[in-house]
Amino acid sequence: MANSALFAHSLQDWIGIGPLWVWAAVSAVVILYAIALPFAGIATYVERKVSADMQDRFGPNRVGPFGILQFIADFVKMLAKQDFIPQGADRILFSLAPILVLAGACAAFAVLPLSKYFLGADMNIGILYALAVTTLIAPGLLLGSWASQNKWSLLGGLRAAAQIISYEIPVALSIFPAILISGTLQIGQIVETQGWVWSAQAGTDYHFWNAFHNPFCFLAMFLLFVGGLAETNRIPFDLPEAESELVSGFSTEFSGMRFGLYALAEFVDIFVMSSIVVALYLGGWQLPFINIDQLSDSIPTLLVAFIQLGCFLVKVFMLVFVVMWLRWTLPRLRVDQLMAACWKGLVPLALVNLLGTAVWMWAFNGRSIAQLVLGPMVN
Amino acid sequence: MTTGLKIVLLLAELLCVSSAILVTFHPNILHAAVALLFAFLGVAVMFVYAGADFIAGVQVIVYVGGVTVLVLFAVMLTHWLYKVTLRDVRKKLIVPIVLLVILLVPAVYKSLVELASSSQNIAPERVAEFAGSAKTALIGQALLGNYLLPFEAITILLLGALVGAVGLARPK
CATH class of the missing domain: 1.10.287 (Helix Hairpins)
Known part of the structure; x- marks a missing residue:
């Protein structure tokens, strides 16, 4: 992939001056402040509206039109609250924990393929990097819960860590089928291979979203989504903050902006999780049935970039909506059910998927269902 | 390497060494475990600079996401452990210092010799080639x-x- 694909390079090209590392830093800040934080804010509003609709209520409707400014009001309220550290708490770890959690969630933004032209860093080990930085969340939650010196917090933190570590395995195993098909860990290339036309001799073959490559991949997408749901501690996997048992779990003692960081990290994590599902299995920035790369000859690149960004965000928001929808549909699992679901359900299924995809790739020489049914495309 | 990259490497090395010292000398076992986490992260950054980005990713997943969390788990589940202050009453310094000198002096000497002999081990264009392969x-x-x-x-x-x-x- 050309270097100009990276966001920092694009910025440098458009503006034309300044060393690259300045633009890299700028792009990190832009991605964080233009996408991650507004998304988290609006997601809290949407979540409240969606839940209100599902329960036949109005939801926030006082601040601004349709209550849309509610999240800004919440944010200001959180900033204005007293920054309270309980007596007997471990002050250093108490301050460090929310930062670790948010840093882990935000760092993954570097490799999210928002568009072919808006990529923080299309690194060689892209998807592995995303897995790696998000592991910072587990120690963060654990430390925060311990530092609170509160038994509810500690129980919540222990649950969170156990849950995240256990579900890491089916998540990783469900990522592998996509890697087998695309033959690379580089997220930009994984999305590229899911385009309408992509092969060594362009125009002779077609590929489509990895989810529809073979039946195993279709299942793997759902496993990845469910595993991701558990890793973000969302219902039905929200045992770490089960409010009926643990007050508020790991975040019980946190107030003001520290609590805000936890809430922010949760929504950023949901965005990251949904983005990974979209990038690996739902075609990332690719528009279905339209080859956007051919259009880029006739329309300006910047427009193509924004069309791709739109495609990606629409897909991600649909998944985020599913996450919210599940929250008001499913009851919470018990701890033993949670572990049984992971080790007896998801892990064996993920292994079968991995093996199945490998056998499929070997038996059909890497061809997808569409290619087998429709034959090679004649251009 | 550009100056910016060198500064980042230096910061990572500082983080690594200072965390390692904290791990060794901090009396609170939980704080030592947290310092260990940062030492692992520093090592991951150094792997990236050595051109081994895959190993860096695995380092973070296994050591930060696995080993550190396990250590924290163990400490938290054994409630008497985090009240213990780890401080050796009898200071045993002679053997460690001798070992340190034996191990450290050749390493420092070798790196100094290499610094003197060649300004850069890997040419900048090789670094790019390394990173792209x-x-x-x-x-x-x-x-x-x-x-x-x-x-x-x-x-x-x-x-x-x-x-x-x-x-x-x-x-x-």
Whole structure:
């Protein structure tokens, strides 16, 4: 992939001056402040509206039109609250924990393929990097819960860590089928291979979203989504903050902006999780049935970039909506059910998927269902 | 390497060394475990600079996401452990200092000699070439090609450990 694909390079090209590392830093800040934080804010509003609709209520409707400014009001309220550290708490770890959690969630933004032209860093080990930085969340939650010196917090933190570590395995195993098909860990290339036309001799073959490559991949997408749901501690996997048992779990003692960081990290994590599902299995920035790369000859690149960004965000928001929808549909699992679901359900299924995809790739020489049914495309 | 990259490397090395010192001397075992986390992160950054980005990713997943969390778990579940202050009453300094000198002096000497002999080990264009090459694929080919037998042997060892863990954890 050309270097100009990276966001920092694009910025440098458009503006034309300044060393690259300045633009890299700028792009990190832009991605964080233009996408991650507004998304988290609006997601809290949407979540409240969606839940209100599902329960036949109005939801926030006082601040601004349709209550849309509610999240800004919440944010200001959180900033204005007293920054309270309980007596007997471990002050250093108490301050460090929310930062670790948010840093882990935000760092993954570097490799999210928002568009072919808006990529923080299309690194060689892209998807592995995303897995790696998000592991910072587990120690963060654990430390925060311990530092609170509160038994509810500690129980919540222990649950969170156990849950995240256990579900890491089916998540990783469900990522592998996509890697087998695309033959690379580089997220930009994984999305590229899911385009309408992509092969060594362009125009002779077609590929489509990895989810529809073979039946195993279709299942793997759902496993990845469910595993991701558990890793973000969302219902039905929200045992770490089960409010009926643990007050508020790991975040019980946190107030003001520290609590805000936890809430922010949760929504950023949901965005990251949904983005990974979209990038690996739902075609990332690719528009279905339209080859956007051919259009880029006739329309300006910047427009193509924004069309791709739109495609990606629409897909991600649909998944985020599913996450919210599940929250008001499913009851919470018990701890033993949670572990049984992971080790007896998801892990064996993920292994079968991995093996199945490998056998499929070997038996059909890497061809997808569409290619087998429709034959090679004649251009 | 550009100056910016050198500064980042220096910061990572500082983080690594200072965290390692904290791990060794901090009396609170939990704080030592947290320092260990940062030491692991520093090592991951150094792997990136050595051109081993795959190993860096694995380092973070295994050591930060796995080992550190396990250490924290163990400390938190054994409640008497985090009240203990780890401080050796009898200071034993002679043997460690001798060991330190034996290990450190050759390393420092060698790096100084190399610094003096060549200004840069890897030319900047080689660095770019290094970063761009698909090393992950090479690792896979090596594991399933040249080194298939040791790879399989390790797999069997790990499988044995897994079965053993399940056996230990099984209710009586």
